[in-house]
Each structure stands twice: as C-alpha cells, then as structure tokens.
Amino acid sequence: MNTPKSGKPAxxxxxxxxxxxxxxxxxxxxxxxxIYAWQISGGNAQTLLAQFAHEQAHEVADLAYFEAxxxxxxxxxxxxxxxxxxFVDRGxxxxxxxxxxxxxxxxxYELRYRIDVPYRVVINEAIETAKRFGxxxxxxxxxxxxxxxALEWRKAESTR
Numbered sequence: 001m002n003t004p005k006s007g008k009p010a011x012x013x014x015x016x017x018x019x020x021x022x023x024x025x026x027x028x029x030x031x032x033x034x035i036y037a038w039q040i041s042g043g044n045a046q047t048l049l050a051q052f053a054h055e056q057a058h059e060v061a062d063l064a065y066f067e068a069x070x071x072x073x074x075x076x077x078x079x080x081x082x083x084x085x086x087f088v089d090r091g092x093x094x095x096x097x098x099x100x101x102x103x104x105x106x107x108x109y110e111l112r113y114r115i116d117v118p119y120r121v122v123i124n125e126a127i128e129t130a131k132r133f134g135x136x137x138x139x140x141x142x143x144x145x146x147x148x149x150a151l152e153w154r155k156a157e158s159t160r
Contacts, residue, residue: 019062026061028106028125031069032133035102038074045074072109080108087148096141099134103142111146111153119150119157 034048048070053063073080081093084104090096096104107126110117123146130139150157 023060023062024065025125025128027063027066027069029129029132030055030061030066031073031106032099032102032129034066034070035073035105036098036133039098039102045070068114069106069109072113073105076109076113077105080105080112083112083153084108084145084149086152087145097135097138100130100138100142103130103134103138104145107142107146108149111150115154119154123147123150 030052034052037043037051038045038048049067052066052070084093088096088104093101093104103126106129107122110122111119114122123143126146127139127143130142134142
C-alpha cells in the first residue's frame with residue numbers, strides 16, 4: 001500500500017478538524033439504534049451507553065460523538081419534539097414511526113446543538129440512516145421534515 005509522508009493510507013479523506021467521517025456515520029447509526037431502543041424499552045442512558053461500549057469491539061465508531069448524541073437527545077427530548085412539531089404532519093412525534101422518530105430526534109439535536117456540523121451533512125446522514133433502517137418511504141418523510149426544519153433553524157447557513 002502506498003502511504004504518503006503523513007503515514008496514513010493514501011486515498012483516505014483527511015479533514016482539517018481531525019474528524020473521521022466514517023466513524024461519525026457509525027456513531028450516528030449507533031445513536032439511532034440506542035434512541036430507538038430507549039423509545040421502545042424506556043431504559044436509561046447508562047444502560048444504552050454500556051451496550052454500545054460492548055459492541056465497540058465489533059465496529060469502531062466515534063464513541064465521544066455517540067455519547068454526545070445519546071445524552072443530547074435524551075436530555076432535550078421534549079424540546080426537540082416541540083421544535084419538530086411544526087414540521088411533522090402526523091399530529092405529534094409519538095405518531096411518527098419509531099425509526100423515523102429516532103432519526104428525526106438525532107438529526108434535530110445535531111441541527112440545533114451541533115452547529116459545527118453543516119446542516120447538509122446532518123440531513124444527508126439522516127436520509128441514509130432512514131433508508132437503511134426505516135420503512136420503504138421513510139427517508140422521503142425524514143428529508144421533508146428536516147429540509148423545512150433546517151431552513152428555519154439554520155437560516156444563515158441555508159441561504160448561502
């Protein structure tokens with residue numbers, strides 16, 4: 001394998017901020033799974049985080065980002081649901097399919113609290129996650145809700 005002077009494998013995208021996009025994607029996917037499990041079982045955050053730490057040996061992800069997403073969604077769930085309400089056409093968040101609800105909550109947390117992450121990245125990651133885990137057309141619903149939310153919540157960024 002040809003490696004540049006940096007010592008990292010050639011061809012792997014390197015970001016200036018040191019964030020590995022693949023590990024971030026895995027963290028989002030795991031956060032979705034944890035939030036979904038919490039929605040179904042009502043377990044506590046520490047149990048969810050412990051389960052993930054055990055699975056970390058099988059598929060490495062950005063553990064700190066995963067923990068931030070899970071804690072952020074659980075700590076701000078009511079506020080996130082209220083913020084999403086104007087964009088959800090199904091009455092309230094509890095009427096939304098459980099997978100799509102988890103995807104929307106994770107993405108809403110990122111859009112509102114992680115302004116270091118571009119809104120387009122948040123939306124694209126949410127769509128891909130919904131395609132992978134959600135219903136046949138769930139990703140379309142997630143896209144519509146998040147597009148409208150991002151226009152409201154990230155006005156300055158979305159008008160560039």
